[in-house]
Amino acid sequence: MAFDSLKKLRVINLSFNPLRILHKNLFQHGLPLSSLLLDSCEIEYVENGTFEGLNNLKHLTIKNNALKSNDLLCLDIPSLKHLGLSYNILDYLPVEAFSNLPLLETLYLEHCNVDKIIEGTFINNRNLEKLNIAQNIISNIPEKLFSAVNSISQLNISNNFLDYAPYNMFDNSTLIETLDMADNLIPKIELSGFGKLRKLKSLILRKNEIQLVSSSKRVVLNELILFDIKLKLVDKNTMSTLITDLTTNTHYIVCILTMYEDFVIGFDDNFVFANDTDSEANKTSNIDRNLLNALIAQSPASECVSFDTMKKPLIVKIKTNKGFKMSTILNRRTGLIVGCCLGFVVFFIMVTVLLYTKVKERKRIAKSDPAWSEMNDYHSMQSKEDIQDSTTASTDNILLGMTKHINLSFDKTK
Secondary structure: OOOOOOOOOOEEEOOOOOOOEEOOOOOOOOOOOOEEEOOOOOOOEEOOOOOOOOOOOOEEEOOOOOOOHHHHHHOOOOOOOEEEOOOOOOOEEOOOOOOOOOOOOEEEOOOOOOOEEOOOOOOOOOOOOEEEOOOOOOOOOOOOOOOOOOOOOEEEOOOOOOOOOOHHHHOOOOOOOEEEOOOOOOOEEEHHHHOOOOOOOEEEOOOOOOOEEEOOOOOOOOOOOOOOOEEOOOOOOOOOOOOOOOOOOOEEEEEEEEOOOOOEEEEOOEEEEOOOOOHHHHOOEEOOHHHHHHHHHHOOEEEEEEEEOOOOOOOOOOOOOOOOOHHHHHHHOHHHHHHHHHHHHHHHHHHHHHHHHHHHHHHHHHHHOHHHHHHHHHHHHHHHHHHHHOOOOOHHHHHHHHHHHHHHHHHHHO
C-alpha cells in the first residue's frame, strides 16, 4: 500500500499524471483522507476495492478521464459528499452507480456522453442537493427519477436533447431553487407544471424552441426572481405596437394574452382593468408575479415569441486635428524621408562605380590589343556614315564593315 506511513494525510492531489489504472488497495485502509483529486489522469479502469477503507473521504473528483459506466460500481465510499465525474465517457448511468454513496450531496456529470438515465438511479441518494447533467445527449428523463429525493435545490439539465419539459419529475422535488433547462428542444411551456416548485427562484429556458407559454390553472411562484415581465394593454383594433424600455444584450419573451372584456384582477393594492383608457395604463410597467399568473390563467388564448436584443455598439471617438502643422507631418514622415535619401545615395554610388569600371576595362583592352581598338574606331566611323545615309544602322552593315577591316589588317601584316 502506497501511503502506509502517512497517518495524518488529509488531501491528495494526483491530477495530470498518467495513472491510467487505479489498482486495488492503492490507498491504505483507514487512511484519514478528506479530499482526493484525480483529474486528467487518463484513467481507463478502476479495480474493485480501490477506495475501500476511505471512511473519511468527503470530496472526490475524477474529471476529464476515460471512465466507463461499469467503473462507477467501484465507488464504495459511504462518507462521500461531493463527487465530480465530468468529461468522461459513461454513456449511461447504471441503477447501482451511486447506491453506495448514501451521503452524496453534490454530483457533477457534465460532458459524459450520457444518453440514458434509468429510473431509480438516485434512490439511495436522499441527501442530494446539487445535480448537474448538462452537456449530454439525454432525450428522455424518467418521471419518477427523484421519487425518493426531495432535497434537490439546484438542477441543471441544460444542453441536452429534451423536446419536452419533465413536469412530473418535480412532483417530489419541491425544494428546487434553480432550474436550468436551457439549450434544449422544448417547444412549449406549461407554467402550471412548475406549480409545486414553491422555492423556485431561477428558471432558465433560453435557447429552446418555445413557441407557446400557457397555464391551465392558477400558478403562484412567490420566490421566482429570474423573470423580468412587463405588462402593456393594447387596443383590440391595434395592428401593431411599440415595445419600449428594452435593455441591450438581454433575452425577452413577449406574450400576447387575449382577455375577456371588463375583467378585474386584484392583489393587494394592484388592480388592472381591461377597459382602462388612461395613458398611464398603456405604458410598459412591471407587474406583480401573482398578477401575471392570474392573467395567464384567465386568458382563453395566448401567443408568445422570444428574442434577444443586440449588444450595445462600441463607439470609438477619433480626435480631429484642427490645425495644419508642417512639423507634425515631418515628424510622422521622418523615417520615409531618410529612407528615400539613403536609397538615392546608394543608387548614385552604384552607377558611378559601374561607369568607372566599364571605362577602366575598355582602356585596359585597348592597351593590350591594338587591333581591337582599331576595329572599335572603324565600327564607330562606319556607324556614323550609316547614320548619315539612313535613319538606322543595320546589323549586316556593321558586321560587313568589321569583316573588311579584319581582312585589311591581315593583308598589311603579310
